[in-house]
Amino acid sequence: MSELKTPIYLDYSATTPVDPRVAKKMMRYLTPDGVFGNPASRSHSFGWESDNAVTEARANVAALINADPREIVWTSGATESDNLAIKGAAHFNQRRGKHIITMKTEHKAVLDSCRQLEREGYEITYLDPQANGLLDLKAFKAVIRDDTTLASIMHVNNEIGVIQDIKAIGEICRENKIIFHVDAAQSAGKVPIDMDNLKVDLMSFSAHKIYGPKGIGALYVRRKPRIRIEAQMHGGGHERGMRSGTLATHQIVGMGEAFRLAKEEMAKDNERLMTLRTRLLDGFRDMEEVYVNGDLEQRVAGNLNISFNHVEGESLMMSLKDLAVSSGSACTSASLEPSYVLRALGRNDELAHSSLRFTLGRFSTEEEVDHAIKETRKAVEKLRDLSPLWDMYKEGIDLSSIEWAAH
Amino acid sequence: MAYGNKVIDHYENPRNVGILDKDAKNIGTGMVGAPACGDVMKLQIEVDDDGIIKDAKFKTYGCGSAIASSSLLTEWVKGKTLDEAKEIKNTDIAKELELPPVKVHCSVLAEDAIKAAIDDFQSKQ
Numbered sequence: 001m002s003e004l005k006t007p008i009y010l011d012y013s014a015t016t017p018v019d020p021r022v023a024k025k026m027m028r029y030l031t032p033d034g035v036f037g038n039p040a041s042r043s044h045s046f047g048w049e050s051d052n053a054v055t056e057a058r059a060n061v062a063a064l065i066n067a068d069p070r071e072i073v074w075t076s077g078a079t080e081s082d083n084l085a086i087k088g089a090a091h092f093n094q095r096r097g098k099h100i101i102t103m104k105t106e107h108k109a110v111l112d113s114c115r116q117l118e119r120e121g122y123e124i125t126y127l128d129p130q131a132n133g134l135l136d137l138k139a140f141k142a143v144i145r146d147d148t149t150l151a152s153i154m155h156v157n158n159e160i161g162v163i164q165d166i167k168a169i170g171e172i173c174r175e176n177k178i179i180f181h182v183d184a185a186q187s188a189g190k191v192p193i194d195m196d197n198l199k200v201d202l203m204s205f206s207a208h209k210i211y212g213p214k215g216i217g218a219l220y221v222r223r224k225p226r227i228r229i230e231a232q233m234h235g236g237g238h239e240r241g242m243r244s245g246t247l248a249t250h251q252i253v254g255m256g257e258a259f260r261l262a263k264e265e266m267a268k269d270n271e272r273l274m275t276l277r278t279r280l281l282d283g284f285r286d287m288e289e290v291y292v293n294g295d296l297e298q299r300v301a302g303n304l305n306i307s308f309n310h311v312e313g314e315s316l317m318m319s320l321k322d323l324a325v326s327s328g329s330a331c332t333s334a335s336l337e338p339s340y341v342l343r344a345l346g347r348n349d350e351l352a353h354s355s356l357r358f359t360l361g362r363f364s365t366e367e368e369v370d371h372a373i374k375e376t377r378k379a380v381e382k383l384r385d386l387s388p389l390w391d392m393y394k395e396g397i398d399l400s401s402i403e404w405a406a407h
Numbered sequence: 408m409a410y411g412n413k414v415i416d417h418y419e420n421p422r423n424v425g426i427l428d429k430d431a432k433n434i435g436t437g438m439v440g441a442p443a444c445g446d447v448m449k450l451q452i453e454v455d456d457d458g459i460i461k462d463a464k465f466k467t468y469g470c471g472s473a474i475a476s477s478s479l480l481t482e483w484v485k486g487k488t489l490d491e492a493k494e495i496k497n498t499d500i501a502k503e504l505e506l507p508p509v510k511v512h513c514s515v516l517a518e519d520a521i522k523a524a525i526d527d528f529q530s531k532q
Binding site for chain 2: 310
């Protein structure tokens, strides 16, 4: 048995390490003996070489989603892409209308961009997901209005990993002349995306969720039919005026290489991750009062969000010293509110407090999964022995029948 | 959440975990908090004929500091009279465990729990 290195990283949805192959390539674009020029410098070879590197990276990012490289706009990450897409499209189209549709389970970058637009006089409809986390297409259709200009629905949810049917949603949007933005930070490189086949107009990407560096992302902006957005960052007119600022060559090269590797290795990675996740879930199957949050079928391979009822998530993580995981428990957030994503599923708050998110990735191993199962089971058992709720459950008392003093 | 050593010690080696007979006349039970809020504390005291807390047990569903607060409290109340036990303030617990401000509510819950247990005991007499 090989040496198991702890702590074990099981939080790949938060971020991923940079793939060593990516880091190696990035390092050639920094130092005096490398390619460090400003890609916007047109008058010398330093600039030309950097520009060539950016062009290659742009082609690699476009290739993963079967898009035209001219449809890729570099940003600082998915948060900026979401801001640019939502505010940019809303502002550009405000004369057509000021109504936007999104979901309660979106990433904060989408929700807070929408909140900002609300302050500017826009109206936003925040749709509830179904109990499995997926959007109800009928409910979506029902809230479309004449003045709806934009819909923003994420592809894969960061907490529960469920995959929305962006193909069907795109068709509805196109029929109703609604611009469709998709946050794909958690899906690129994990779910096949073919822009020829999807009626998505704007799509946000991040590099650091798929083994690229932090601080770089992209926004896909469709050319046919042409989607226009208002710039949020003004300056030298880079990226066809949509996002000014000197291009970060080494970051862009890193993102390009990460996306190239993702295209090559996605199928193989997914197969391996699915085996590992099944192994992880099987490790908990015989336990009582364990619930998977979100649809298990329409879900990315690496995500397992699971609630161990009657055990609080933060204390559970305290016991899991060898594991780097995350929880929807209130105690792990600065706001002391449990996960708004899990609450939106309509489950009781207790299950949100009791949730753990395991996210596996390219460097996860079977041995790590086995260790995670062992540690988690031990911790859950220990904490259930400490839990008055577990005792009550065991006595057959219906916890929802008790009048608790909320505090 | 980065905790101090005392929280970690009580969390890893909780004192006085257990259950006393809630129907017995010399036992007081206090249960406070709510599952929806992420913490529920159950504290039980056994009081002798002289009004002294002879034993105390707890069970807690909650974060590390909630578990530590209740564990510490059971240590503190043993040997105290009911009046002395009532005097324990949440600030004493928070100070002893060096709870960060965001976790002070766990010590409040512990104070509520001992008060509720004493009330329950006294209502039985």
